[in-house]
Amino acid sequence: MKLTDKFVKHLKKRWFYYLMLFIPLMQVAVFYVYVNINSVILSVRKYDIFTNSFSFAGFSNFEKVFEDIKTQPIVYTAVKNALLLFALLWLLGFPIAVMVAYFLSKGPRGSNFYQVMLYLPSIVSTVTFVIMYKYFCERAYPAIMETFFHKEVEGLLSNYDTTLGTILFFNVWTGFGPQVIMFTGAIKSIDPALFDAGKIDGVNWRSELWHIVLPGIYSTLVVFIISGLAIIFTNQMNLFSFYSRSAPPRLWTMGYYFYAEVSKAETMADFPYLSALGVLMTIVIVPLTIGLKKLLEKVGPKET
């Protein structure tokens, strides 16, 4: 059989699958491959408004980015907040999620109800949930404080000292549900014989968690940590849902910074600089992500 005949036969048999793959592949090609290649190209170009043309700019955009990192506190603030969010999710969110998932996996009374309630913030649209949360912080909380404690207080979002904490809490909280669901699923997939063996050996819950559950869900945990790190510079901490385009700069993360800068970009002349910043962030985060993945794989439990 000739090669072309083989190809035609193959195509006749598989045409449906290729057709189904068309849209996602196009989406990746346009919105990922093209956009990223274009960003890299833009990062070494400059735009002239009078001639509507781009020209090679060498590394001048990168030089400007480095200069801004040194001189513009907003970049420092945005990086600091992004790291703070990641640290909170990692150090506070994950341990609590694992603990809750562990106890829910034991099937206590109402565990299904708790799981639904925990997952609710992920089911309800973010904007709706943000609105409800804002009303709680700005209307309900001051009313509660006044009614029960006779204290006149500002809303948690209006109060300069509590704004960042309130938004960080929201992010940890809304990220909590999916983590619990995923971890519960992972725990349930652990061989029950291991738990039985533990019971026979008389392990307490702490030992069970440490020696059976954590090794059993380690790969799921790693996925969460790695994906959390990979998006550290694009996570906008739901600031757009809270403030639209006018979030106070002291709350900005790098994700919001990019969003704000791109949305207020006035001319094509603004994009090369932003592309350079994006490329630079990628250069920073890619080795970190790969390094952390390798490290976690190295230090994690090994299958014997």
Next chain:
Amino acid sequence: MSKTKTLLKKIVALLLFFLLSFSTVGCRGNIPVENNTGSGGGNHTTQEIDKDKSQLYVFNYNGGVGTEWLYATADAFEAKYAETSFEEGKKGVEIKVSPGKSTLGNIKGTNYDIAFSEGVNFHDFITRGEFLDITDIVTESLSEITNGVETGSIEDKLVENQKYSYKAVKGGYYALPNYESWPGVTYDRKVFRDYELYFAEGGGWTNVDSQKTVGPDGVRNTSDDGLPSSLEEFVTLIKRMKALNVTPILTSGAYTVMTNKLITAIYSNLVGYDEFMLNFSYGEDTIAKTTDVDTSANIITGFNSEGTPIIEKKTITMSNSYYMMQDYGMYYAYEIMRTLIDEKAWSKKMTGVLSHLDAQTEFIYSDLENNPIAMYVDGCYWYNEASDAFKRSEKKYKEAAVNRDFAWMPMPVQVSGSVTEGHGRQPVLLDELRTFGFLNADLKGKPTEKLAKLFLQFCYTDEMLKLFTRTTKMFRGVKYEFTDSEYADLCKYAQSVAEIRSRARVLYPYTDNIIDIYNQKHMNPGLYDTVIGGATENTPYDAMKGTSVTARQYFEGGWISPESWTQQYGEYFNK
């Protein structure tokens, strides 16, 4: 699995696939006559077209200005040209309007023939070839289209810096100003009268016209009589309001950047037109170079041991425009913000969930419900934007809520003391939202090119400009005035807007300076960026509320060093 079942699965999957494809097409933002968010559009917003008529597709940014004005203008245009043929085999025109809540990033490649949008960096649009050249309709006489009523051109209705800046990149006209959006304060004149909040000549308070002070313009018997002429008087007025249990001032708590509108209004009026304009001309646009306009600014170079600003006159050029971040007007505007916070002048209702629409409703209802709020901070479009709230209040409070006595408030023009007769200053009204009307470059050579140009020209005839103001209570960014009888027909708010504009200088923040062309400014947020204790801020209200941040700290944190300025803009100095 049977073959039928497999085939059925494939059909279902394909159906879902096509559904997905259709929804993707639905993402396209340029299908005309969609998202009819306005009301009263009639035939202008329906999909059906009359094949015997020529169609014109118009996009309108449906923000505070609304779209009613466009429906009214379209009606007038359709009626005027009902018997005219613009395309072979067709007679008359149908104008299809698409009100949208998003501003346009491009028009070329869309189905819109004309667009009226906001946040437009026209230099960039022109360079990218998005706009059709409209020099012919801007410069020709309006005599034909107005049947001889007007003899001048649209160009005659533009002020000098508009002309220079519009033509800066390609030498011709490509866009026309849409609506003017002034940031500032609206005050409730009824509350001012009821509580005697006007300054009386010789001291004290009054609500009798003849006893009032001359106000910021220094001219007796104008609408600003009795209003604070200095920042000192403004603070005195705030204190009186507090003492009388009148809430002094309100704006959105959810979008606190709106408080910057007060900063801008105070700053621009304190320093005056020429000095504020230096933020955009950098002392070196054509007007600065060819006329004797004052290009010096009052710059704070430091503070003495008592904390009083040391002010020096500096001539502003491109290379030293970093001084504009040290302008005394900016400092004193921050001082007022600090005082308003300290005096608890801002309404307690300004929580983080009070949107601008909620704030408008609060202001409208406040006096009707005997909890008066004296002043409201927003853009001048707010009155039109709040039309639903007004309707609701009229339904509830009947006659008392009809044609409320709200007015645009002239701002103080000096730091302390009082303006005396003949020593005041013209108000400054800053047009801050960069709104423009323009044609799609794709129209070039098409049969509807002439029609689209004619419609745009029609929008800028005096008759349509006045219709625009009557409908929106706002002005388009060109020169026109109302006769006494026309003025009398306006509602009280529109009268106050028309009255202050007739004696003010409107500042269009565009020039043909090279830095401005490449770096058109975002007014809000953007103009008031600062760094305090390592943290960036862009809204004095946010930085000062609940903190001890002083005006001086906020002000000094925004200063730009000469090195930093040169590094950022040095490439333009010798262009």
